[in-house]
Amino acid sequence: MDNKRINLDLETNASATTYTVPIGPVHPALKEPIRFTFELDGERIVGVDIKPGFAHRGIEYMGMRRNLIQTLYLSERICGICSISHPLALTQAVENAAGIEVPPRAQYIRTIIGELERVHSHLLWAGVGAHELGFDTLLHLTWNVREKVMDLLEQLTGNRVDYAIPIYGGVRRDIPEEKLHLAYEALDYYKGLLQNMLDAYLHDKSVEMRTKGVGALSYEQAVSLAAVGPTARASGVKKDVRQDWPYFAFADMQIEAITPEAFGRTPTGDVYDMIIVRLLEVRQSIEIIERCLEVLPSGELMSIPKVPALLAALKNAEGEGIGRHEAPRGEVFHYIRLEAGIEEPITWKVRAPTYGNLMSWVPKFLGDEVADVPIIAASIDPCMCCMDRAHFVERSGDRTTRLKSELVRLSREKTRRICG
Amino acid sequence: MTSGEIHALLTERLGDAVSLVDSVEYAHGTAKRAVSALTVELPRERLHDAVAALCDATSPHVTVISGDDRDASLILNYHFNVGWGEHGREVVLTLRVTLPKDDLSIPTLTDLIPGALTTEREGHEFYGIEFVGIPDDRNLFLPEGTTIHPWRRDEAATKLVEPTVKRLVKWETRDGQ
Numbered sequence: 001m002d003n004k005r006i007n008l009d010l011e012t013n014a015s016a017t018t019y020t021v022p023i024g025p026v027h028p029a030l031k032e033p034i035r036f037t038f039e040l041d042g043e044r045i046v047g048v049d050i051k052p053g054f055a056h057r058g059i060e061y062m063g064m065r066r067n068l069i070q071t072l073y074l075s076e077r078i079c080g081i082c083s084i085s086h087p088l089a090l091t092q093a094v095e096n097a098a099g100i101e102v103p104p105r106a107q108y109i110r111t112i113i114g115e116l117e118r119v120h121s122h123l124l125w126a127g128v129g130a131h132e133l134g135f136d137t138l139l140h141l142t143w144n145v146r147e148k149v150m151d152l153l154e155q156l157t158g159n160r161v162d163y164a165i166p167i168y169g170g171v172r173r174d175i176p177e178e179k180l181h182l183a184y185e186a187l188d189y190y191k192g193l194l195q196n197m198l199d200a201y202l203h204d205k206s207v208e209m210r211t212k213g214v215g216a217l218s219y220e221q222a223v224s225l226a227a228v229g230p231t232a233r234a235s236g237v238k239k240d241v242r243q244d245w246p247y248f249a250f251a252d253m254q255i256e257a258i259t260p261e262a263f264g265r266t267p268t269g270d271v272y273d274m275i276i277v278r279l280l281e282v283r284q285s286i287e288i289i290e291r292c293l294e295v296l297p298s299g300e301l302m303s304i305p306k307v308p309a310l311l312a313a314l315k316n317a318e319g320e321g322i323g324r325h326e327a328p329r330g331e332v333f334h335y336i337r338l339e340a341g342i343e344e345p346i347t348w349k350v351r352a353p354t355y356g357n358l359m360s361w362v363p364k365f366l367g368d369e370v371a372d373v374p375i376i377a378a379s380i381d382p383c384m385c386c387m388d389r390a391h392f393v394e395r396s397g398d399r400t401t402r403l404k405s406e407l408v409r410l411s412r413e414k415t416r417r418i419c420g
Numbered sequence: 421m422t423s424g425e426i427h428a429l430l431t432e433r434l435g436d437a438v439s440l441v442d443s444v445e446y447a448h449g450t451a452k453r454a455v456s457a458l459t460v461e462l463p464r465e466r467l468h469d470a471v472a473a474l475c476d477a478t479s480p481h482v483t484v485i486s487g488d489d490r491d492a493s494l495i496l497n498y499h500f501n502v503g504w505g506e507h508g509r510e511v512v513l514t515l516r517v518t519l520p521k522d523d524l525s526i527p528t529l530t531d532l533i534p535g536a537l538t539t540e541r542e543g544h545e546f547y548g549i550e551f552v553g554i555p556d557d558r559n560l561f562l563p564e565g566t567t568i569h570p571w572r573r574d575e576a577a578t579k580l581v582e583p584t585v586k587r588l589v590k591w592e593t594r595d596g597q
Contacts, residue, residue: 053561061570065583096457098445104450226482226535237505239481245500251449254507297450322457322499322512335486335497344583349486350538351499356483358538416560 005239017041023373023407023408025054030377033132036365039268043369067343068094075334076162079352081124084110084117086329087166088351091332092247092323094168094345097309097338100304102248104297106170110161111249112183112292113157113165114325115285119190121328122278122285124317125381126201129275132374134412138200143305145193150184154178168310170302175293183293187286194283195406199294201275202263205417208272215364217269225363228356229330230281233259234266234274241326249292258284269364271379278381315343329353329381354382364390371414372409421478421503423458423511430460433473437466441516459497459514467498467517468527475532478502480513482529485539487547489573494547496526500575521574525550546571 025033033054039047042310065072088110095102102110116143123146125412130138150160156175159161167170201207217227220236240257242250246281259281260273267273305309305323318340325332330353337347357380364376373381421429423443430438452497462470471547474480479555481501498515517525529536540551541560548569551557558581559566568577 048521051560053559053563058570061578070584096444221481224534224536226533228481239501239504241510243507244504245455245512246453246508247446247448247455249449251447251453251508252451252456257505322514324512331483333483333499333503335484335499337488347486347488349484351484353593356535356537359535417473 002304006305018046021370022246025051027377030382032383035199036361036373036377038365038370038373040370043371045365045368045370045373048365050358050361052358060350063348064345067311068338068345069311071345071348072167075350076164078103079327080161081121081383082117082327082329082332083162084113084165085325085332086334088114088325088350089323089350090326090336090348091166091168091333093321093334093336093340094314094317094323095185096321096323097319098317099166099319100169100313103300103396105174105299105301106291106301107248108296109171109173109175109301110166112175112289113153113163113294114248115288116149116153116156118285118328119282120146120153121381122282122329123149125278125328125378126197126275128378129271129375130207132378132408132411133207134408134415135204135207138204138207141200142197145190145197145393147185148189151314152182155182168314169300169304170300172223172301174301175296180293189288190286192284194279194286197282199281201279202272206415207275209418210372210415211275211377212272213270213272214368214372215267215269215271215274215379216250217360217364219267219269222269222360222362226356227330227360229327229353230274230277231269231330231357231360232275233257234267235269236261237402240325241331245324247324249288252295253288253291255284255288271375274379311343316340320347327353329383330356352383354380359383369414371410374411421511423456425504426458426474426511426513427460428501429473429477430462430470434462434466434470438462438470441514453508455508457514459516461518463485463517464517464526467515467538468501468529468532468566470515471498471529471532472473474500474502474513478534479504482536482539483512483534485543486512487543487549489547489571491574492521494521494524494549494572496543496549519549524548525552527552530555543588548572 011070018039021038024035035051037049038045070159072087075090076083078086123142127139127142140345154160156218157165217235219236222232222237236259238257242255243257258277260276263276304313317338320337323334333351336345339346441459441461443458445456447454453551475578479484481504483499486497496517500513501510502513540554544557545559568575572578
């Protein structure tokens, strides 16, 4: 397969006329640090090298020096946007290792909060995408619409982010009967808006021209480069933990992985396809939440409600476990090993979705233009941390600095140019 | 593929080299529907063959390599998703390999699954594992020139931070106070 021969070596692709353009670690497209070193032939990208790690905080190392309840709240701080994804995977891993059951009601509440998070995360991404294209009206519209789900999360959990809902063996807060109307009201609000969102993003001429064929990723490339989440699904890879390995309330449903085919389009993995997948997943999440609320089982919230008893059970636990969750950006995977008599985990490994999607950036960038860098970089919805400037380095060694505003200007000029 | 089918496939291709560690099912939802996870152990020289056998039969998705430092040896767990795309039929497969500390080398899987490069580069920098044949062994997350391996327990630098079990800050005098 061609995808197995993707060249990550800049020098091989370089010709005499190319020059090297490092962008980052502070960055034009992302509010988190990562360095891309582009090899350019004119405006065309012919090679790219990616250097993450600027926000590496050693969280697994820290977790292995704390007890499991401390580690749970630490895991919530791995990601600020999808802040329930890591606790959901960690609690699952520990429950599997320690043999702790989760009551059905708690599984449903975990599912509901997880899906609400997907709605807010996808809307956040859609707004960022619109901004990168220079379509700020759409950014403001989308983020205004997003506030409704943020309000609902706050009303249900007490927080807009870092909800502190999962605990080993259940959840810490119920969704009481008297708050259900708030959830239904928010769901109705989104159901009424979704068609408008689809029209605004997918039937807009300038969005189409800036995203169709840009940042493409073939099915074979997505599979061989181990892509996950909407990045893989936009390429037609029907991979979704909720479908393939149904956990929590998904075990009682038939979830279908959404690909651009659901919108009548042959998948190419380009930015347009990624918009399709994410917007349709907002609709899917609303349906899942609605279903969960309809059949929300009654019963306990926690299998071990007293924290000292829970800590004792965890301290005596011995074994290893895995935990998985389909986060907004793709699969979150946790592996943990516990030893009896030791409070901290012996081993804890976290695999976040952007880690899986890192290599997919390479074929996505190749062949596209510098002005497409912001939207392609943002397209996989990466999760790292903040940007203000980029350095351009000519082969001769002369260094120039370009501000974020210049790259954004380039991107917007391209939009205006192609829109005539 | 089911856990049994995966185990049978590996046993057929590798014979006695494969030993079953664990085959578990986790029940979810009100229906208590089960999902599967399988762990098998094999010698490092057969890891590449095992993954090649999986690649012949299906498209295994490499999730991550986790490590577990056990003083004299380092255990590597290669976590895969096998059988994705089928409703409830995916299996989380873990291939377990033990490396002696004095020879932390193992063949790369990037010739079979190019996407394994990220996790192999991480294993190289955080544990000091030599992935034989890896196309790019530069540090990925750590700065170039880093000389310590943060996830090894036998290096002085990794023992600098005391456990803070039940303590929020290090100057707390007693646990839980």
